[in-house]
Amino acid sequence: MRVLVTGAAGFIGSHLVDQLIREGHQVAGVDDLSSGRAANLADAIRGGAAFHRMDVTDPEVTELAVGWRPEVVCHLAAQISVRASVDDPVNDALVNVLGTVNVLEAARAAGARKVVFTSSVAAYGIPAAFPVSAEAELRPRSPYGASKVCGEVYLDTYRALHGLDFTTLTLANVYGPRQRRDGEAGVVTIFADALLRGAPTHVFGDGRQSRDYVYVGDVVDAYLLACGNRGSGGRFNIGTGIRTTDMELHALVAGAIGSGAMPGHAPVRPGDLPDMVVDPGSAKDGLGWVPATSLRDGIGGTVDWLKQASGGQQES
Ligand SMILES: NC(=O)c1ccc[n+]([C@@H]2O[C@H](COP(=O)([O-])OP(=O)(O)OC[C@H]3O[C@@H](n4cnc5c(N)ncnc54)[C@H](O)[C@@H]3O)[C@@H](O)[C@H]2O)c1
Structure with missing residues (x-):
């Protein structure tokens, strides 16, 4: 093709x-x-x-x-x-x-x-x-x-x-290797990059905002x-149909890195949605698609990539 x-x-x-x-x-x-x-x-x-x-x-x-x-x-x-x-x-x-x-x-x-x-x-x-x-x-x-x-x-x-x-x-x-850490969407990369460098991290509000x-x-x-x-x-x-709060995500990323760091709290950004989770059911019926990668495994792959990409070279 x-x-x-x-x-x-x-x-x-x-x-x-x-x-x-x-x-x-x-x-x-x-x-x-x-x-x-x-x-x-x-x-x-x-x-x-x-x-x-x-x-x-x-x-x-x-x-x-x-x-x-x-x-x-x-x-x-x-x-x-x-x-x-x-x-x-x-x-x-x-x-x-x-x-x-x-x-x-x-x-x-x-x-x-x-x-x-x-x-x-x-x-x-x-x-x-x-x-x-x-x-x-x-x-x-x-x-x-x-x-x-x-x-x-x-x-x-x-x-x-x-x-x-x-x-x-x-x-x-979407998250995974090659996602930029300077964007607003790449929170897995943002957390992982900061935690690997020992830099502080933060969640917005009480950290109970959730995403898929x-x-x-x-x-x-x-x-x-x-x-x-x-x-x-x-x-x-x-999407996966699974909601993950910011605090849960932070704990998973910290766990993959072996860090015990806890995030700080920043004010909620105006316009941010409190929650988002989608039903991927029609993608299974219509395309034959189901998500195969657990969040834990995907975060592991992302952390491995970040470790390999020597500081700063993964972005131009
Ligand atoms: N990453 C996510 O979580 C997410 C979620 C929902 C939708 N999307 C959509 O997925 C698509 C890919 O996003 P991504 O996360 O890979 O971001 P990305 O910024 O890495 O990819 C977008 C690409 O488009 C290129 N581009 C931008 N303007 C262009 C132009 N005028 N002409 C040619 N190229 C141009 C950029 O250089 C970049 O390579 C986008 O359509 C985005 O809206 C992404």
């Missing part, structure tokens, strides 16, 4: 490219390296992946796609920060909405069979019930969440108008399944 991956040099995208190459597929990656790192793709490029430093809002993405003729386009490139989207909603929409439309145009013009789109639990906003079903109402409460919903609306429109198939993967809190943590390797499995014929026109929650 020929797969074009946008956001290929990023945390999740680079693991996806690695797995596609391992499974013998042909891969072209696109990334502007605004937060991704070329080094994340070093192995994949040695394995035959092509890399194009390109902005997803640029019309040259269509030229690339028409020339290379991918069967599937996995779209992961995005402005990923909720806070940045509040500060600069225009830039968020430029990358996440217009970028997605540009990628859909590229996929259509190239005659691709399918687009696998990356959405976020931020699309649900403040859920009415937990665990959040994939059929829950989309009422985003941030420009970032709104941009993901816009992407989903365009996917549906392109399917109806042009017959371009899609599957949307709505990701919970899913390992990047399991997320990549979902993309591989979505690249096939299953999940046509559907949205699937890619």
Whole structure:
């Protein structure tokens, strides 16, 4: 299969490219390296992946796609920060909405069979019930969440108008090797990096905020399944259905490191959701996907990676 991956040099995208190459597929990656790192793709490029430093809002993405003729386009490139989207909603929409439309145009013009789109639990906003079903109402409460919903609306429109198939993967809190520690999402990496250095850590409020943590390797499995014929026109929650509080997560990371450190407490950030956990049941039924990695094992893998990446070199 020929797969074009946008956001290929990023945390999740680079693991996806690695797995596609391992499974013998042909891969072209696109990334502007605004937060991704070329080094994340070093192995994949040695394995035959092509890399194009390109902005997803640029019309040259269509030229690339028409020339290379991918069967599937996995779209992961995005402005990923909720806070940045509040500060600069225009830039968020430029990358996440217009970028997605540009990628859909590229996929259509190239005659691709399918687009696998990356959405976020931020699309649900403040859920009415937990665990959040994939059929829950989309009422985003941030420009970032709104941009993901816009992407989903365009996917549906392109399917109806042009017959371009899609599957949307709505990701919970993804963690694992290569996640940056300077982002707002990478709390496993943030805790682990600080604890390994003996630096202080903190949780927001009383530490009882909870999230649904899913390992990047399991997320990549979902993309591989979505690249096939299953999940046509559907949205699937890619999470574990397990809620983990900030204090529980801290204890697990500290345990993996062998640290007895306790976190300090910082004020709750305005706009932070108290809880988030999704129901991944429809991903099992629709894609045949189930999360396979326990939080303990996934944290172990992440800590091992951080230990190997000598101080500061895992980020550019
Ligand atoms: N990490 C999570 O917990 C999580 C949760 C929900 C959804 N997501 C989504 O998953 C996708 C991947 O996120 P990630 O966690 O790997 O973050 P990431 O920042 O590592 O990956 C995003 C990639 O997109 C690239 N990019 C950004 N703007 C671009 C542009 N204009 N043109 C080309 N490339 C551009 C960046 O350089 C980066 O490599 C995103 O769509 C994000 O919204 C992530």
